[in-house]
Amino acid sequence: MSIRHGLLALLSQGSRHGYQLRAEFEASTGATWPLNIGQVYTTLSRMERDGLVAPGEQDEQGRIAYSITQDGRAEVDRWFVTPITQTERPRDELAIKLAMAVTAPGVDVTQVVQAQRTATMRTLQDLTRVKRGLDPPLDTAQTLILDSKIFQAEAELRWLDHCEAVLSRRSLQHPQEQQ
Amino acid sequence: MIDRDPSPVPPVAEVDPGRALVVELADVSRVHVEGTQAVHALKEISLNVWAGELIAVMGPSGSGKSTLLNIAGGLDRAASGHVRVEGELLDRLPPSRLAALRRKRVGYVFQDLNLIPSLTAVENVMLPRELDGVRTAKARQEALAVLDEIGLADLAGRFPDELSGGQRQRVAIARALVGERRLILADEPTGALDTATGDDILRLLRARADAGAAVLLVTHEPRYAGWADRVVFLRDGQIVDSATAGLVSAR
Numbered sequence: 412m413s414i415r416h417g418l419l420a421l422l423s424q425g426s427r428h429g430y431q432l433r434a435e436f437e438a439s440t441g442a443t444w445p446l447n448i449g450q451v452y453t454t455l456s457r458m459e460r461d462g463l464v465a466p467g468e469q470d471e472q473g474r475i476a477y478s479i480t481q482d483g484r485a486e487v488d489r490w491f492v493t494p495i496t497q498t499e500r501p502r503d504e505l506a507i508k509l510a511m512a513v514t515a516p517g518v519d520v521t522q523v524v525q526a527q528r529t530a531t532m533r534t535l536q537d538l539t540r541v542k543r544g545l546d547p548p549l550d551t552a553q554t555l556i557l558d559s560k561i562f563q564a565e566a567e568l569r570w571l572d573h574c575e576a577v578l579s580r581r582s583l584q585h586p587q588e589q590q
Numbered sequence: 591m592i593d594r595d596p597s598p599v600p601p602v603a604e605v606d607p608g609r610a611l612v613v614e615l616a617d618v619s620r621v622h623v624e625g626t627q628a629v630h631a632l633k634e635i636s637l638n639v640w641a642g643e644l645i646a647v648m649g650p651s652g653s654g655k656s657t658l659l660n661i662a663g664g665l666d667r668a669a670s671g672h673v674r675v676e677g678e679l680l681d682r683l684p685p686s687r688l689a690a691l692r693r694k695r696v697g698y699v700f701q702d703l704n705l706i707p708s709l710t711a712v713e714n715v716m717l718p719r720e721l722d723g724v725r726t727a728k729a730r731q732e733a734l735a736v737l738d739e740i741g742l743a744d745l746a747g748r749f750p751d752e753l754s755g756g757q758r759q760r761v762a763i764a765r766a767l768v769g770e771r772r773l774i775l776a777d778e779p780t781g782a783l784d785t786a787t788g789d790d791i792l793r794l795l796r797a798r799a800d801a802g803a804a805v806l807l808v809t810h811e812p813r814y815a816g817w818a819d820r821v822v823f824l825r826d827g828q829i830v831d832s833a834t835a836g837l838v839s840a841r
Contacts, residue, residue: 446666525823525830525831526831528823528831529823529831529833530833531833532812532815532816532821532833533833533834533835535812535813535815535816535818536815536817536818536819536821536833536834536835536836537835537836538816539816542836543793543796543817561813561816564812564816565774565812565813568812569812572650575650576650
């Protein structure tokens with residue numbers, strides 16, 4: 412997740428100081444990605460260095476409101492129209508783990524799959540409970556974020572079923588590979 | 591890859607220590623004979639379902655999910671082990687008493703919902719009550735109350751072929767709920783329904799559990815299993831693992 416672009420999108424609606432940015436970022440992502448204030452200020456100072464935002468005057472409480480520059484606006488517009496490519500996403504640790512598990516000797520792959528399945532199901536149960544608990548009228552941004560995570564958990568569970576099916580078919584076809 | 595950052599999850603409902611045990615399976619085994627081969631459909635399964643609990647059963651086809659459900663509801667008998675429904679031991683119950691227990695205490699929802707086409711929605715829902723000997727007027731009143739509860743009161747007079755797939759399934763659920771049954775068994779109740787309609791079905795089952803019923807749901811859809819308090823994973827007739835919502839283990 413690009414914190415930089417998220418903050419720029421918020422600043423494109425008007426100038427804000429750090430704490431405001433943090434609160435609005437968390438509100439619009441359903442508190443799914445908690446930010447600490449340090450991350451916010453680090454990101455702001457990098458964006459200031461890159462000419463994407465500009466600091467304003469300090470107010471009486473010592474807070475500095477940042478506003479978006481022309482270059483910043485161009486950057487956030489580009490972000491919205493550019494699809495995210497696979498290479499920008501973090502590497503899938505689970506896929507790597509399973510790939511290693513099938514090649515490494517002495518690993519009970521079925522056990523690895525089941526442990527992950529139980530953990531992911533628990534995540535899905537928790538997400539479903541959060542979604543059930545949202546009072547109508549549902550906050551659209553929060554609902555979409557939750558749905559995204561629900562679909563990801565579902566996909567992961569389906570993929571684990573698939574892995575298990577492939578493995579059991581292989582072990583039937585090549586019983587000699589079994590230790 | 592799932593972002594596993596902690597989300598604010600509401601606490602799991604407090605478990606009432608005085609709540610009732612609705613289904614108790616103790617070391618239940620079931621063997622199906624296929625030709626000359628004995629297939630172990632269930633191997634010494636133990637599972638308790640408490641009032642207020644929604645339990646999902648998942649597993650590959652042939653893992654024993656439906657057999658488990660049928661034995662819990664007295665539609666099939668265990669070869670060994672004990673089955674209790676609301677304290678009553680089913681093992682040696684004569685067929686007539688077993689049938690009465692099924693009618694009065696257990697509600698079934700199947701994928702093929704078997705509504706009777708020549709009866710209206712409300713008449714379909716009334717049917718099990720009338721079979722129980724409840725007078726027609728009272729049965730109708732109860733059926734209308736359940737249909738109202740699930741938002742189908744307006745469609746009470748329609749015949750099954752005048753309803754959408756999702757509406758028909760909700761009528762089938764109303765039929766399973768009528769008469770204050772404490773145990774609801776649902777075998778793939780979302781069948782071929784679209785996601786939104788499937789969610790409606792789960793919302794109904796969830797509400798019923800929250801109102802104090804014990805619900806046992808067989809599903810192959812992770813999305814719907816996500817509604818459960820506990821997800822039990824079956825493999826080759828055995829429970830291999832279970833996932834309990836929240837961090838606190840239910841039992």
